[in-house]
């Protein structure tokens with residue numbers, strides 16, 4: 001296991017507080033494949049940034 005994978009395996013699946021200045025979001029790190037991970041930011045429903053990005057998507 002590489003250092004990267006070892007580091008990220010500790011964090012994967014555990015919510016990490018923060019990630020958004022406008023709400024009390026948390027972040028989930030998901031490992032897609034060895035050496036590849038994505039960080040999802042989970043905003044609160046009433047977050048203005050989330051609302052703005054939903055408007056753009058529609």
Ligand SMILES: [Zn+2]
Nearest residue numbers: 020023043047
């Ligand atoms: Zn937010």
